[in-house]
Amino acid sequence: MKVHQIQVGNMQNFSYIIEDEDTGDAIIIDPSWDLVELEMIIKRNNLKVKYIVNTHHHFDHTLGNEAMAKSTKSPIIQHEFSELPHDISVKDGDFIEFGNSKLKVLHTPGHSKDSICLIGDGKIFSGDTLFVGNCGRIDLPGGSAQDLYHSLFDVLYSLDDNLVLYSGHNYGPSEVSTIGQEKVTNHVMQKRTEQQFIDMMG
Known part of the structure; x- marks a missing residue:
C-alpha cells in the first residue's frame, strides 16, 4: 500500500491517495483543494x-468531493452519521477494500460526530482525531471533549505502537509519526482522567 501525501490549501490540510501497488486500484482520502495535483498523481x-x-x-476535508467524484466516476464514502451527500455509509468495524488492500474503519467521534480513522498495512489515517503533537478541536458543532477522550484512550491508545500516523493537517513538527511516538510526546495522549481531559480541552 503506497501513500501519496499531498499538502493542500492554506489550512495545512493533507489529502491522500492510497495506492494498491498490486493492482493500481486506489482511494482518495479528504480531497479539498489543489485537485489538479491529485489528478496528476492519478x-x-x-x-x-x-x-x-x-x-x-x-468543508476543508470534503470541498473537492464533487469534482473528484465527477472526474474519477467514484462513489463517496462517509460515516453513517455524516449529513453530507454521499453514496456509501460505513460504521465502526467495516472494511474499505480496493485491489488487494483494505482499510478498517474506526469510529472516533469527538472532533465531530462522524469522525473516522482508517487502519491497515501498518498505517493509520487519523483525520482530525489525532494530529502529530495535538488533537482536533472540540468547539465546532458536534464536537465533544468527552467523546474525544474515549476515542483517544479507548480506541487509539491500545493500537500497535508501530502504526505510522498520517493525520488530516500538517500541524506538528513532522508530517508523519507513529502511535507509539505520540503516546510519548503528544500532550493529549498522556494518561489522565476523563474530567482532567475535559478541563484541559476547555
Whole structure:
C-alpha cells in the first residue's frame, strides 16, 4: 500500500491517495483543494480510483468531493452519521477494500460526530482525531471533549505502537509519526482522567 501525501490549501490540510501497488486500484482520502495535483498523481501512476473517502464532514476535508467524484466516476464514502451527500455509509468495524488492500474503519467521534480513522498495512489515517503533537478541536458543532477522550484512550491508545500516523493537517513538527511516538510526546495522549481531559480541552 503506497501513500501519496499531498499538502493542500492554506489550512495545512493533507489529502491522500492510497495506492494498491498490486493492482493500481486506489482511494482518495479528504480531497479539498489543489485537485489538479491529485489528478496528476492519478494520471502519472495510471491509478484506478475506486472510492473517495472522507474522515469527517468538515468543508476543508470534503470541498473537492464533487469534482473528484465527477472526474474519477467514484462513489463517496462517509460515516453513517455524516449529513453530507454521499453514496456509501460505513460504521465502526467495516472494511474499505480496493485491489488487494483494505482499510478498517474506526469510529472516533469527538472532533465531530462522524469522525473516522482508517487502519491497515501498518498505517493509520487519523483525520482530525489525532494530529502529530495535538488533537482536533472540540468547539465546532458536534464536537465533544468527552467523546474525544474515549476515542483517544479507548480506541487509539491500545493500537500497535508501530502504526505510522498520517493525520488530516500538517500541524506538528513532522508530517508523519507513529502511535507509539505520540503516546510519548503528544500532550493529549498522556494518561489522565476523563474530567482532567475535559478541563484541559476547555
